[in-house]
Amino acid sequence: MHDIKERESSKMRSLERALHVLAVLEESAAAIGVTDLGRASKLSKATVLRIVSVLEKYGYAEKIQGRYRLGAAVLPLAHAYVLGNELTRVALPVLQELAQTTEETASLFVRLGFKRVLVERIEGLRPLRFVLPIGERLPLHVGAGKVLAAAMPEAELHRMLDELGEMHLVSGEPLARQALLSELERVRRQGYAVSPGERMMGIVAVAAPVTDADGATVAAVSLAGAKDRMTPEKIEWVSIAVRDAARMISERYGGARGG
Amino acid sequence: MHDIKERESSKMRSLERALHVLAVLEESAAAIGVTDLGRASKLSKATVLRIVSVLEKYGYAEKIQGRYRLGAAVLPLAHAYVLGNELTRVALPVLQELAQTTEETASLFVRLGFKRVLVERIEGLRPLRFVLPIGERLPLHVGAGKVLAAAMPEAELHRMLDELGEMHLVSGEPLARQALLSELERVRRQGYAVSPGERMMGIVAVAAPVTDADGATVAAVSLAGAKDRMTPEKIEWVSIAVRDAARMISERYGGARGG
DNA sequence: AAACAAAATTCCACACAATGAACCTTCAGG
């Protein structure tokens, strides 16, 4: 995500390098050796080894037969994040209500760099997937991501689009930059986004922004269900329910400042 | 968890300090200012500020009105851990099977220092709790923890008991060190642990160890249910089912070395 | 609204922690 541009004067070089190694471990599906870690993070073997040794000591990395992978200590961090976070706390009952009345799956996303992260999900009648996808990094230019992209500063948005290059929907259909920009404009105007099968085939999602006291977008509420259940009429009233839910979270979040 | 003993020659002091700050953020329920962070981690304000600035840049910390809390970037780490980990992958279908046949909640724990961490859970008929507790840090001297404690090296176990001091069950009943040691010995002999309401009132848990190819305990499978459903007869056959599940995970885990 | 208090943030010269090239060890394959 963050390239380590050694030129730039970065305070705490060693820490940034360590976090970079952690990011490589996150991306790497399988366990990875120090030589490969060094290659991937552009650091010397010795440096990488020192970093993973410390990470291992604290449980953030695990050594298995000379190879390294993420360690179990990352789980308590995520647990503490979800429990301690004001946003997830106030959103939980609202998402429950939303999932129950619509009988579909309700989710909460926050933006992280040029991606969004699923921070909370309540399944409706039939789960979308079995394994829990909380923490998954998803793109901003499709689905509920559009709500978050619509709130990005113009310049940052264009930097992201430059990085992304050619965009496609899951159907394979290309997504022109101009088409996305107009769509984002429409999302801003109408206050919600509808995404028919943009990221997952056969899944229709409706999403609306959660804002803080200053009106800045801090998260997106999304409701997703199978295409055949999401008729135009249902999408109509669901879009209202989603906006209501997002507004309710916004109010309670803004109201309890300093919690 | 890890005291920062500055005396000891620790390579990568700055990284260890940063991880220590991260641990403080994890423990702190509410957002916390740099002064308090400095107090809690015994570091100067300036140092703490530099550390949290970098953590914030990478999304591991969030600044909200001058106070800091964990950031959303910890969630993708946990997600990657669960997806990429061989153990959770092979355990998933076994836990599903176990939860289905027993109609109770099946869990998988790994040891992390002197605690255990819940890494996977499949709910039975009635969930034990609503909010997902994956990543929770729990003690080793009660419940499924006994299976992990039973596998600790003698010296390490005693160091832990020294740190713990007086132990109590959730009922308030004190737990003598000698009583725990004999119980651990029994767990080793019979290959599983039964914990009637040790950690949570009204919940009975049965647990068995998962071992790697060398026979070392790497995790614990646990099955927990309400006391009134867990009759002695059910505990009897459930303890067999749990051991079978643990053995199956052990075999598949050992079998796929290097995955 | 002014004055104060407390906390966040910036600055800087020094000390020593982090660095990486070179070296050692282990192990798999031929």
Next chain:
DNA sequence: CCTGAAGGTTCATTGTGTGGAATTTTGTTT
């Protein structure tokens, strides 16, 4: 038994992390 590849170790050098003090910001009291 040799060879190559990868994990791990060592140590002199240097530039990075450090913390006290100065400065700005925030928020609380009068």
